Each structure stands twice: as C-alpha cells, then as structure tokens.
Amino acid sequence: MNYLMEDEDDFLSNDIVLSTAIHPSRASSPSHQRIGTGTIGTIFLMINATLGAGLLNFPEAFDKSGGLATAILAQLFFLLFITYTLVILASSSDVTNTTTLQNTFAGLCGSKSLFFCGLCIAVYSFGCCITFLIVIGDQFDRVFATYFGMDYCHTWYLSRPVVVSVASILFILPLSFFKRLDALNYASSIGCITILYVVWLIVYESFDHHKLPTKPMHIWPDRPTQVLEIVPIICFAYQSHMTAIPMYACMKNRQIGKFTLCAIVSSIICFFAYSTVGVFGYATFGIGKVPSDILQGYSDKSTTLTIAIIAIAIKNFTTYPIVLYCGRDSILSLFGKDVDCHFFIRFIITIVWFVLCLIIAVLVPDIAPVISFMGSLSAAFIFLFPGICLLQSTLKKDPQLYLNKDRFLIFIAVFIITLGAFVCGVIFVQALRDFEKAPVEPVQLITGYKSQFGASLCK
Template identity: 55%
Template structure:
C-alpha cells in the first residue's frame, strides 16, 4: 500500500505495482539487505540517460551556432533536469511509492495514475521499438562492411533474423527482473560501451589525427538557432521514467545520497555529450556534420566497427530498463486482470518483446509516430515533476507561510512553463518533419537516424 504522510492521507490501492518499494520498518532485516549502492545507482541512471542520442550531439552543436552557445544552453537545462530528478525522488518519499504513476496518483488522485501510466506505456513502447530498429541498423552496417552490399540475400544475415536473434539472446534474459537493481551490472557494461564510442569520436578528431580542424561557427547566425539544441538536450537527458524505481531500489533510500548520485550522473552525461559534440563538430565542420556521427567516418576499420557494435550493445542494456517502466505502468492500469494470470511479469514481458520485435521488423519506418510521441519526453522531464512539486508543497503548506515553500511554488511553475514550451517545440518540429517533401531523416526521440534507407542491394 502507498500512503501520503501528513494530515491528508491518501491510499493508493495498487499493491501489484509496488514491486520495488523500499523496505519498511516492520520488514525483517534479511529482506532489507537488498538494494544497490551509490555507484550502481549512478550506473543505472547514466545507462538510462546516455544512448544513441550521443551520435546526434555534434550536429546539434553545429545547428545551434557554436560550441559555446551549445554548452551554455545544455548547462542551463541541466540545472532544471537535475532538479526535476530530485523533485521526483522527494515526491516518491512523500507518497511512499516506487513509480512515477503511483507518485502522481498519491499527490493528484487516481485519475492521474491512469493518465501517467498511459503516457509511460506509450512512450516506453515507442522507445523499445526504436532501440530494436537501431540495433538492426548497426548490424546492417557491420555486415555490409564485412560481406558487401548483398549481405541480406542470405537469410542468416538478413535484418529480421539478426534483430530477432539479438533480441532473444541478449535482451530477453534481462527483461524478467522484478527489481530494477538487478540491471545495474548490465548498466555498467553499457556505460563502458558509451565511453568507447566517445573515445572513437576523440580518436577520429583533428586533435589526435593530426589533420587540420574544420571551420566552426563562433556564434549563431540567428538567435532562433539556439532552440535547435533544445529537443536534443531534453531527449538526451531523458531518464525520468526510471528515476523513482531506481531510487526505490537503493540500499539506503535517502534523498541526500540520491541527490549526489543524480548530480554525478547528469554531470557524467554532460561531459560525454559535450566531448562528443565538440570533437565531432571539429572533425566535420560547419554544415557538414552528419546526423549520426559514426556514419560520417568513411575509412571504416576495426575500431569503427567495434564502436557500431558498442552502440547496439548499449541498446541491449537500455531496453530492459525502459521495458521495466512500461511493464509496471501496464500492471498499474490492469491490476484486476493481471492478478488472475500466472507469473504476470513474465507473460507481460514476453508479449511486450514480441510486439516491439514485430513492429520493428514489419514497420521499420514509424518515424512520424515516434516523432509525435517525442513530445511526451518533455512531460516526463518537466511537467510531471512540476505537478508533483506543486501538489506536494501545497499539501504540506496550504497557506504558503514559509518562504521556502513560496520559492518551491515559483520553481514548480517554471518547470511547468518550460515543459510546455519544450513540448510545443518538439511537436511543431515533428509536424514540420512530417510535412517535408524532400527525403530527409526524421527526428527520432531527439536524434536523427535513417530508419527507412536500406544498405542492401
């Protein structure tokens, strides 16, 4: 059961969802020994944040109008993004919950649980489909380089076969966990894979290759170019769906310790994104940076092939985290029906994987749908945390007698306004992409990648 501590107690009758809830005082010490430490928490958060969006940051630096502007805008948003993570953790403490939908329900009522759970399930499903498409893209590139452009005429190298095998061999075993902390080991390997990709970008840059740096912008040609980096930054730092389950799995569930983990995680992502953006931008120059930085390297080589495989491996470790969030949202929506099933967690995971795999294979170009769903990311990062902070503050101090609470109300309003703005920017950009007649890669959850083009002849 979930309770809101305070005078206005609310009961969330959704015991099935709370599979990752922190230990209570009346539980045995043996049961309370589970959980992860600070380092594992950082790995989980970094792995859920860093992804294929890393490959699009060099182009975002170019479109924004220069390195300085891109870094400054990223830092400004990073303050609000990190604060939103802490807000979600604090709200989960107030409601004693272990998921975003339960936290929102504890503060805003059961109807908000349905809305939030639907958003989480839809966004998670779209992300998982995109992960599988990216995995197929990476293995197509490797096989095309090793065996030639007719590789897919062999059934054992076709996209559908390689994606299916990778899904069932590497992803499926990680998708049945009852708690998110079990994925901390895989997350650490995913973080290492991203570090290798960042190293490749540095290795291929003029700084280490000895080639002259390409011309780069110092300032944007027009002030509106600054907003080009906003969708990429928001999608690149989107880990808020998994923040509360991760916090619930900490061995010592304390807001102070988790805040330190959140700051370290976001700074780690900031360093990785900034390095990739700066060195990738200097490699290709103004107006010539590809949407996928790895596609711009024409020399091939073993190091580059390993980097492509590393991106695929990174998606192996991130897919289970997103599936976990989506699965728990579905359990929260269908509690009465789920309880009648034997091993509902396993059955839902199998159905989820099968559906995402079928969609990724049969409909490899779902960019328009995913683009529209991308606006949900702003809701997870800004709008839902803003609502939680607003409600939590008003419940504790309805008359706003304390100056601290007044400041929190103002900050909550800023989060809501910022989230609405970003949501609108992403939605407009997605609609513009849909209306374009020229064959341009579509914006997929914050990064551009060609999902429709085939490497096979």
C-alpha cells in the same frame, strides 16, 4: 494501489529538496533493512538509462544550434532543471510512499490521474523499445555491409529480421523478466563502458582527421532562434525521469541525500560525454556536413570503428530492459496490479511487449516521424510531471502557504511547469514541421548510410 499518504507524524522538513520525506528513524530501523543497489550501482543505472542513441546525434545538434558555445550553455541551463526534477520525483515518492512515477503522480493528484500518467509512460516506453531495436539493426547492417558488401542481406542468416530477432532473444529477453531494477546494475556497468569506448573513438577520429584541412565551426549562432534546434535532442538525450523513482526505490539506503548525489554525479558524467562527442564530432566534419548519426560519417573499415558500432548495439541491449521495466509497471498499474503480482502475469506482459516491439522494428524500420512527436512526452517527463508533483506536495504540506520557503517552492514549481509547456510546444512544432516536409528521396534502410555506400541499399 500504493499511493496513499503517510501520517503527518512521518514527515519532516527536508532542506535538500525543500520538500518532505519519510522520517529517517523509519528508514534505518532494523525492521526496514533493505537489499538493493549502492551509490555506485545507482549511478551506473542512471547513466545507462540516460546515455544512449542520442549521443550519436549531438554533433549534428551542435551544428544546427549555431555553435559550440550555444550548445554547451543551453545544456548547462537545462541540466540544472533536469537534475533538480530528478530529485523532486524521488522526494515526491517519499511523500506518497510509492515506487513508480504513475503511483506517485496519482498519490499527489488523485487516483484519476493514474490512468493518464500510466498511459503516457507505456506509450513512450513502447516507442523507445522499438527505437532501440531499430538502432541495433542499423549497427549490424553497417557492419555486414562493410565486410560482406551490399548483397549481405541476400544471405538469410545476415538479413536484418534474422539478426535483430536472434540478437534480441539472446541478449535482451533474458534481462527483461527481473522484478527489480537493481538486478540490472551489472549489465548497466557494461553499457557505460561501451559508451566510454564510443566517446574515445570519436575523439580519436577527430585528431586523425586533423591530417586533413581544418573544418570551420561556429561558436555563436547567426540568429538567436537557432538555439531552439538543440532543445529536442537535449530532452531526448537526458530523459531518464520515468526510471528515477524505480531506481530510487531499489537503493539499499533509500535516502534523498544519497539519491541527490547520484543524480548530480550521473548528470555531470553525461554532460561531459555528450559535450565531448558534440565538440569533437563537430570539429571532424565542420559546418553543415555533420551526419545525423556520427558513426555513419566515418568511411574507414577499421576494427576500432567496427567495435564502436557493435558497442552501440550492446548499449541498447542493456538499456532496453530498463525501459521495458517501466512500461510493464505502468501497464500493471492500469489494471490495478503492482510489481509484486504473480510471475505469470509479468511473464505474459513481457513476452507480448517484446514480440510486438520486435515485429514493428523488423517490418517498419523507419518510425522517425512518430518518434519525433513522442519527444513532447520526453519533455513532459522532465518538466511537467515533476513540476506538478512539486506543486501538489507543497500545497499538501502547507495549504495556506504560511512559510516563505513554501511560497518560493510554488514559484519554482510554476516556473518548471511553464518551462516544460514551452519546451513541449517547441518540440511538437519542430516535429510537425519535419513531418510535413515532403521526402526528397525514398526512405533508406539505414540513416546516413547512403553517403558511404550509395543509394542502392539492400531492400
């Protein structure tokens, strides 16, 4: 297991993250020439892993949080820590000379913590992969119902199980066997382009709807606690931390400065994408009328809207393999293996993972209550795990805390851990509250779909 500490001679003070890193002479020596992604490729990977289905929920989050200013300021506040914790994880992987989150955590907190961290990653990744397939099914259902009517699923080749299965086998499975994440950078660039189109469409629809009466919007909330409504969606939307260390490990020039630049640029791009969709989507529908999935609120049958719906499916095609990669690695680490193990082992784990996700996504198309509870794990990856890593790496470097810089780092680490515990609690309580609510009507196949086509969905 690759989580043992390097010799103390290999460490130096790193002013960028105020931590430690492998000496540059080793990283740049001829014997350590590397292949992998450049800065642009890493940025594409990070954006693709971050931007996802959460984009479609942001307009409703803007509405529920009490207004535009509240949502944007809350994003900026959390984004500072979200970006910094990405850098913390990369720096911690340098300290332990590891390439995965679970091995980095084990290297700092002891081998017994490997099982706990690996299990969290496996469970979260598995749930995300199921969600991706459900979202893909939702998008195809929307297109088929629009152009073929509500009886489309009585045609066997248009039914949800067949379409999701065929699309997943053709477009997801071939991308799921790669040994390194850098092999997915081209697919990630395609995913980023599709998201840009969706953002453009929502802006366009907002201006198109301006022909109708102006919709009212809140700027500030009526009560301070409303801001907590956007916390779960921020954590879900910006969570790419379990993929941060594998992405850093696949960089051609594995330098903390270059990764910091990638983290900052990708966070800024994601912030503008989410905020643009939130503002213009909110402006399109107004207070209390924003659908949970913004694309499901548009009633027109235009080609531009259909392309956007398909673009979301393509985006999930390119994100699924990244999440599967992390989940597969966590399972390998639980059994004492690593990514360099025999291809047959990786092949079997990938096939079993893919088949189980596909079966659950087809047979149980609504796992929203379970996914809501998994949101707490998302907050843990963003705040708790990086905070603990920063705390442990600082104590290992300076156990007596002689340096003021290290004392400050301990304070930052404790604050991040405390913030993470608070956010996890908020998300868990909200998920519990939603879970306990009695459904007022039968669960529909497609979220938000009934507003357009009525209640008689194809079962």
